[in-house]
Amino acid sequence: MTRSASRIRLLPAAILLVGAFCAALWLTFDYAGPGEPDIARWIDTAHTTGSINVVSAIYLNARLFDTLLEVLVFSVAVLGVRFYLDERGRRESVESIPESHVLRLSSDLLLPLILLLGIYLTVYGHLSPGGGFSGGAAAGTGLLLAAIALGADSVAQRFHESILERVEWAILLCVFFLAGISAALGRTPLTDLLPPGTPGRLASGGSILLYNILIGAKVFIGTWVMIHHFIQHRGEI
Amino acid sequence: MIGLTILLVLLPVLAAAALTQRRRSSAIIAMGLFSFTLAGTYFLLQAPDVAITESAIGAALVTSIYVLAIRKTGRITVVASEAPGLLQREADRITGLEWEILERVARTAGLDLSLNFAPNEDVIDAVRRGDADVAAGGVLSADCGDGILGTGPHLPTARYAVRGPRWAGPSDPRAGPLRGYFSDIVETVRSRGPLCVVLDLARFLALSRYDLSAYDVEQLEGSHGYTFGVSAAREDLHRHFAEELARMRESGELDRMIARYFP
Numbered sequence: 001m002t003r004s005a006s007r008i009r010l011l012p013a014a015i016l017l018v019g020a021f022c023a024a025l026w027l028t029f030d031y032a033g034p035g036e037p038d039i040a041r042w043i044d045t046a047h048t049t050g051s052i053n054v055v056s057a058i059y060l061n062a063r064l065f066d067t068l069l070e071v072l073v074f075s076v077a078v079l080g081v082r083f084y085l086d087e088r089g090r091r092e093s094v095e096s097i098p099e100s101h102v103l104r105l106s107s108d109l110l111l112p113l114i115l116l117l118g119i120y121l122t123v124y125g126h127l128s129p130g131g132g133f134s135g136g137a138a139a140g141t142g143l144l145l146a147a148i149a150l151g152a153d154s155v156a157q158r159f160h161e162s163i164l165e166r167v168e169w170a171i172l173l174c175v176f177f178l179a180g181i182s183a184a185l186g187r188t189p190l191t192d193l194l195p196p197g198t199p200g201r202l203a204s205g206g207s208i209l210l211y212n213i214l215i216g217a218k219v220f221i222g223t224w225v226m227i228h229h230f231i232q233h234r235g236e237i
Numbered sequence: 238m239i240g241l242t243i244l245l246v247l248l249p250v251l252a253a254a255a256l257t258q259r260r261r262s263s264a265i266i267a268m269g270l271f272s273f274t275l276a277g278t279y280f281l282l283q284a285p286d287v288a289i290t291e292s293a294i295g296a297a298l299v300t301s302i303y304v305l306a307i308r309k310t311g312r313i314t315v316v317a318s319e320a321p322g323l324l325q326r327e328a329d330r331i332t333g334l335e336w337e338i339l340e341r342v343a344r345t346a347g348l349d350l351s352l353n354f355a356p357n358e359d360v361i362d363a364v365r366r367g368d369a370d371v372a373a374g375g376v377l378s379a380d381c382g383d384g385i386l387g388t389g390p391h392l393p394t395a396r397y398a399v400r401g402p403r404w405a406g407p408s409d410p411r412a413g414p415l416r417g418y419f420s421d422i423v424e425t426v427r428s429r430g431p432l433c434v435v436l437d438l439a440r441f442l443a444l445s446r447y448d449l450s451a452y453d454v455e456q457l458e459g460s461h462g463y464t465f466g467v468s469a470a471r472e473d474l475h476r477h478f479a480e481e482l483a484r485m486r487e488s489g490e491l492d493r494m495i496a497r498y499f500p
Binding site for chain 2: 028055121130140141144230234
């Protein structure tokens with residue numbers, strides 16, 4: 001492409017960008033939105049589930065099917081990574097970053113904290129900000145840190161990937177099965193398979209805790225599978 | 238409110254920074270900062286759930302995946318055998334004409350440079366196997382064959398056959414190029430050991446600083462030129478080399494550099 005041609009293409013792109021930026025500014029400061037949302041109704045819904053975190057109550061109860069499809073999107077992404085990388089063939093040995101004391105020490109210190117944070121975010125998703133998605137992703141990224149510091153092979157040895165991948169799909173089926181039962185029973189709000197319990201206690205919030213744990217485990221496994229495939233097929237970390 | 242305004246102003250600034258960075262690693266760091274600022278914005282807008290997810294996925298996971306992805310593409314891996322004046326170790330630094338050219342190409346292309354030394358006969362093979370992007374250190378245009386793109390000669394050279402006392406192997410050194418490391422040859426000459434090797438001009442000049450009276454020296458026919466051997470899979474790199482070398486030739490920079498290393 002010649003220089004002048006690239007300049008001609010740059011102009012509409014620049015106009016588009018500036019336009020989008022102005023629109024975003026207008027939406028942020030001027031646009032009031034389509035009236036007040038019925039917040040009280042949502043909070044009521046949340047209370048019936050026994051969850052303190054209203055957001056969790058919405059996306060794991062009233063809007064559970066939206067969330068299920070998002071879980072499916074994540075699984076498809078993991079599948080896509082596997083599919084396209086398997087075509088390229090994998091390297092036998094993984095070249096790792098040269099051992100560094102700082103890296104090793106910070107990994108030893110941080111890894112337990114990150115995994116604990118991941119579990120906390122997942123299990124307390126109905127009581128405080130967090131949930132399965134962010135908890136699983138945080139813990140999975142922690143494993144990436146471990147792979148960088150300890151070498152991908154030694155981390156992979158501790159996690160039996162072939163079993164894990166089956167567990168991941170089993171969890172997906174399990175989540176869909178649970179949601180299917182709720183739908184078949186015609187319960188409203190949708191997922192009240194379990195009693196709401198006392199709000200504020202760990203064992204409360206109906207099935208939200210269950211879904212959070214399942215989704216958290218799934219995202220954790222999926223994140224590691226994706227990262228490990230990237231590492232393995234490139235032959236280096 | 239002031240905090241929120243600062244973060245909102247920072248967002249487009251960081252986005253622009255990520256887009257305009259020349260080095261990919263800097264662009265990725267800017268993108269990670271953008272994600273982190275965005276997470277802060279969500280938090281101040283009373284959406285802590287979204288903030289946590291944004292920092293876990295956007296700032297941590299996506300940034301690390303990008304870093305993993307560019308570890309290979311973001312750098313030029315050079316494999317070279319030592320050639321005095323062209324590419325050599327000097328104390329703990331690397332100097333030489335070809336090294337300076339490599340540094341310039343890396344800078345204009347926004348890539349990091351990493352260098353591995355290898356025995357001379359492995360240099361071209363390493364590029365062909367895909368273990369390195371560029372072969373350097375006295376690579377001749379004639380060495381570039383399948384899978385290797387030459388960058389055009391940046392310095393004319395000649396070939397010399399050096400044969401010497403009590404050599405028992407095949408008498409024609411043209412049978413094979415220089416094998417092993419140049420420093421081994423220097424050692425052999427200093428101890429007046431048997432030797433039969435073809436050297437390029439830069440290495441021959443370095444060797445002629447030692448006493449070569451015990452050896453037969455013959456200048457071989459044919460005109461040759463030094464080049465870089467770029468992997469055929471990295472056509473983008475080959476273009477960078479061609480452009481940078483053309484620029485340096487035009488401005489006379491290349492001639493000045495050559496005069497500095499080969500007075």
